[in-house]
Amino acid sequence: MSAENSVSADTSLLRFENVTVRFDDDETNALDDLSFDVRPGETRILLGAAGSGKTVLLKTAIGLIRPLGGQVRLIGQDIARMPEEKQFDIRRHVGMLFQESALFDSMTIAQNVAYPLLNQRVNRLPRAQMEPAVREALRFVELEHTLEKLPSELSGGMRRRVAIARAVVTKPPLLLYDSPTAGLDPITAHTIMALIIKERDVDNTTALVVTHRYQDGNLVANFRYNPDSGRLDPAGKQGTNTVFMVLREGRLIFEGSQAELEAARDPYIAKFVKRPEEEAAA
Amino acid sequence: MLDLLKAPIQAVQDFYELTGRAMRNVFRKPHYLDDIKLQMDTIGVGSIPIVLLTGFFSGAVMALQMGRSLQDYGQTGRTGTFVSIILVRELGPVLTAVMVAGRNSSGMASELGSMKVTEQIDAMRALGTDPLQKLVTPRMIATALMLPCLTVIDDFVGMLGGWLIAVYVYALPSLQYWSTTWRALVWNDVAQGLLKPFVFSFAISLIGCFYGLRTKGGTQGVGRATTQAVVVADVVIFVVDLFITKIFVSATSS
Numbered sequence: 001m002s003a004e005n006s007v008s009a010d011t012s013l014l015r016f017e018n019v020t021v022r023f024d025d026d027e028t029n030a031l032d033d034l035s036f037d038v039r040p041g042e043t044r045i046l047l048g049a050a051g052s053g054k055t056v057l058l059k060t061a062i063g064l065i066r067p068l069g070g071q072v073r074l075i076g077q078d079i080a081r082m083p084e085e086k087q088f089d090i091r092r093h094v095g096m097l098f099q100e101s102a103l104f105d106s107m108t109i110a111q112n113v114a115y116p117l118l119n120q121r122v123n124r125l126p127r128a129q130m131e132p133a134v135r136e137a138l139r140f141v142e143l144e145h146t147l148e149k150l151p152s153e154l155s156g157g158m159r160r161r162v163a164i165a166r167a168v169v170t171k172p173p174l175l176l177y178d179s180p181t182a183g184l185d186p187i188t189a190h191t192i193m194a195l196i197i198k199e200r201d202v203d204n205t206t207a208l209v210v211t212h213r214y215q216d217g218n219l220v221a222n223f224r225y226n227p228d229s230g231r232l233d234p235a236g237k238q239g240t241n242t243v244f245m246v247l248r249e250g251r252l253i254f255e256g257s258q259a260e261l262e263a264a265r266d267p268y269i270a271k272f273v274k275r276p277e278e279e280a281a282a
Numbered sequence: 283m284l285d286l287l288k289a290p291i292q293a294v295q296d297f298y299e300l301t302g303r304a305m306r307n308v309f310r311k312p313h314y315l316d317d318i319k320l321q322m323d324t325i326g327v328g329s330i331p332i333v334l335l336t337g338f339f340s341g342a343v344m345a346l347q348m349g350r351s352l353q354d355y356g357q358t359g360r361t362g363t364f365v366s367i368i369l370v371r372e373l374g375p376v377l378t379a380v381m382v383a384g385r386n387s388s389g390m391a392s393e394l395g396s397m398k399v400t401e402q403i404d405a406m407r408a409l410g411t412d413p414l415q416k417l418v419t420p421r422m423i424a425t426a427l428m429l430p431c432l433t434v435i436d437d438f439v440g441m442l443g444g445w446l447i448a449v450y451v452y453a454l455p456s457l458q459y460w461s462t463t464w465r466a467l468v469w470n471d472v473a474q475g476l477l478k479p480f481v482f483s484f485a486i487s488l489i490g491c492f493y494g495l496r497t498k499g500g501t502q503g504v505g506r507a508t509t510q511a512v513v514v515a516d517v518v519i520f521v522v523d524l525f526i527t528k529i530f531v532s533a534t535s536s
């Protein structure tokens with residue numbers, strides 16, 4: 001499905017090398033000497049408390065925030081010091097879900113989802129193909145019936161699903177999700193996480209998922225989308241390609257597998273990791 | 283002292299950069315024709331009522347004032363001459379620009395400002411589209427095309443207003459009014475009258491967008507950006523007007 005977008009297996013999709021970010025009037029760094037590497041096919045779960053720098057990290061990853069130092073390699077190119085005009089064409093390989101959805105509030109849902117197809121220099125589709133693509137993306141998030149509504153007429157959870165549809169409509173190989181479940185009830189949160197897993201398993205996308213809920217990560221690490229039943233099944237022994245990271249005050253204090261995470265002694269990490277079996281039952 | 287100057291200097295620099303990029307985008311793909319059309323409609327068609335009203339009344343008032351002053355010299359017959367020269371050279375361009383700035387600089391600043399504070403501008407950038415190309419350049423092109431047209435409308439409606447006064451207050455024959463109005467104009471006036479709105483249009487659109495895009499601090503910030511955009515655009519219009527007029531005056535007097 002996303003064959004034309006896939007990047008050869010030996011290049012990383014997103015790599016941070018000693019990235020430091022500082023805002024003008026702050027004394028401390030918002031991101032401090034951060035290094036990691038997102039490999040194709042991987043799903044990274046980024047855990048961290050409020051204000052730890054998760055959103056800043058994602059915005060730095062696509063060049064919306066410029067780092068003070070270090071390299072940000074996105075789809076193989078260093079964007080840290082690249083003029084923004086050159087970055088636009090790289091960014092279309094990346095889908096981003098903003099924390100507050102950031103839908104265009106004066107456009108209908110259909111126009112929002114069609115936006116990348118209509119406006120990107122390269123992804124531009126002929127109008128005849130546009131509508132099926134928009135419908136498919138909205139069917140993916142099960143909101144096909146809202147085409148002509150405005151974002152303000154939808155609930156917060158629905159808006160987030162529309163934003164996911166907008167992020168995946170161009171079938172980018174890399175997806176960045178900023179707190180997809182924040183502020184949602186457990187049922188809607190589960191629906192959204194199921195969509196993220198579905199996107200991973202159907203289109204084989206690589207993803208970085210920011211969250212402060214450990215059960216989200218647990219779900220991604222241990223469940224697979226079953227295309228026949230449309231539900232999540234336990235991944236079984238083969239598991240999934242999931243890596244966990246923990247961010248604390250702009251510093252990466254953990255990177256590793258779920259087992260390593262659960263074994264970690266650090267009290268900050270331990271606070272995030274609790275009751276995975278309860279969520280699994282849900 | 284240096285610190286005090288840093289912010290304004292930085293702002294001017296940012297403004298030049300915005301201007302440069304917005305202009306370059308005119309010659310670059312992609313061109314968002316739908317956005318240009320939409321903006322031409324809001325800026326051009328949307329401003330017609332206010333331009334008709336202000337044009338008519340400003341022309342009428344001017345005829346009233348001019349006629350009264352000219353009476354003292356027994357020259358009421360030349361009312362049309364003065365009305366037309368002042369309208370075409372000065373009042374039409376400046377009044378129209380100030381009106382459109384009030385409507386559209388503020389509209390642009392508040393629209394882009396709201397988009398900025400709700401992260402919609404960031405979303406555009408993240409989706410691989412240049413907000414300058416998508417938002418600023420269409421507004422710039424649309425204003426540059428529409429403002430000269432609006433000014434011509436304003437000039438004409440102003441002359442109509444003057445004509446009513448000339449005929450009904452000063453009892454001038456219609457034919458005399460229109461022939462003096464027409465004969466008063468030389469190419470120089472027309473050139474000046476069209477160049478001015480063209481130049482003003484960039485102040486209106488670029489200043490509106492500039493303040494919109496640098497909005498900070500939520501809803502209050504949007505309000506502040508809107509006010510600043512109109513005030514600065516208006517001042518710039520008058521300053522630029524002085525310079526353009528000076529150039530034309532020097533060119534014709536030598």
Ligand SMILES: Nc1ncnc2c1ncn2[C@@H]1O[C@H](COP(=O)(O)OP(=O)(O)OP(=O)(O)O)[C@@H](O)[C@H]1O
Nearest residue numbers: 023030048049050051052053054055056057099212
């Ligand atoms: N535009 C900005 N200007 C100045 N400081 C900022 C800006 N954006 C973020 N910060 C600061 O950077 C730090 C990290 O913020 P960030 O938004 O990344 O937190 P977060 O981990 O996403 O939190 P949450 O879970 O609440 O979304 C905070 O201390 C914040 O004050």
Ligand SMILES: [Mg+2]
Nearest residue numbers: 054055099179
């Ligand atoms: Mg955040």
